[in-house]
Amino acid sequence: MSAIPELAHEHVVTASGSRSGLAITVALHSSVLGPALGGCRMWTYPTWADGQADALRLSAAMTLKNAAAGLDAGGGKSVIALPMGTVLSDDLRRAALLDLGDLVETLDGRYRTAEDVGTTEHDMLVVRERTAHVVGLPAEAGGVGEPAVGTALGVFASVAPTLEEAFGDATIAGRSFVVSGLGQVGGRLARMLADAGADLIVTDVVPTKRALADELGARWIAPEDALTTPADVFVPAGLGGVLTASAIRTLPVRAVVGPANNPLDERVGALELAERGIVYAPDFVVNAGGVIHLTLLDAGAPAVEVEQRLLGIGDTARRVFATARERGITPLEAAETIARERIEAARLVHA
């Protein structure tokens, strides 16, 4: 039991970077399953405490994600909090990344960082100047590269089980999908769905992404119409929090599966979706391909084994849906239960 009851984390450190002056938090939630892995988010926050709170929340989510993915990795996350209105010059960016490297180094390998929202694989090269505990360096620098490839494949592997759960038929061809967000993951996923014969409806807040829609023969819609356009499946692939209570009340689909972290604005959204008969494939199960890619390739696993593990995310999704049905709980609760049972089993072995 933690001495501070509401703090379930093993170790949290927030420091003002000696070079950048920025507030940097490294949150190690759990190392029960192994050294923690989770990316570094560089984002704007109203106060440093908001950045710290985000690190606490995100690192706990990484514990569940890594456990559900079957990885021998615990959960952690780091956040570089930029004050509102910060102009991030190249010098400030470099200073912040070196400061992050110093802070990660103090955990002596119990936490490994990687890219996340606001950071890139090239940023990780700067972090490596101060610590070896960083993964996802660019391929040209001997690293394992961009995790979005793995994330997209893992989400794609989850689509068939989600369709099976919603329609009793796993066939992608002919099913309609609204893909909201055509970035690193959404763009790749849209291409895979198109190749599988899906009827694609796509959008992005960046208008130039329309070129991809044209190339894939997809119908382009305005971003604000993503949650009200009828389809079989909604694919959240932009930012989190889009599935608010009011959006869920009218969402005209039968299933939700996509890479976006925390697409539910509130946790109760999982129940509201279930009450509307909409199958929700939990985000941290289906988008675990990125951490699988980083962890296994970094450990030297052959590409074919990594691909098998990525496709195995579909089996995990199937198990989650089956557990939800058997126990009369939502898929989100089922996924959390599966992850927690694995952590508890490991804790007992270590005890």
Ligand SMILES: NC(=O)c1ccc[n+]([C@@H]2O[C@H](COP(=O)([O-])OP(=O)(O)OC[C@H]3O[C@@H](n4cnc5c(N)ncnc54)[C@H](O)[C@@H]3O)[C@@H](O)[C@H]2O)c1
């Ligand atoms: N990259 C990974 O490996 C990975 C792994 C796990 C989870 N995720 C999550 O998946 C999501 C996508 O990640 P990514 O790496 O593709 O990010 P990205 O930044 O490359 O792409 C996000 C895209 O969504 C668009 N977008 C933003 N807001 C939108 C809106 N309201 N409507 C429509 N489009 C919008 C952006 O313009 C961008 O093109 C994020 O939530 C991310 O946290 C990514």
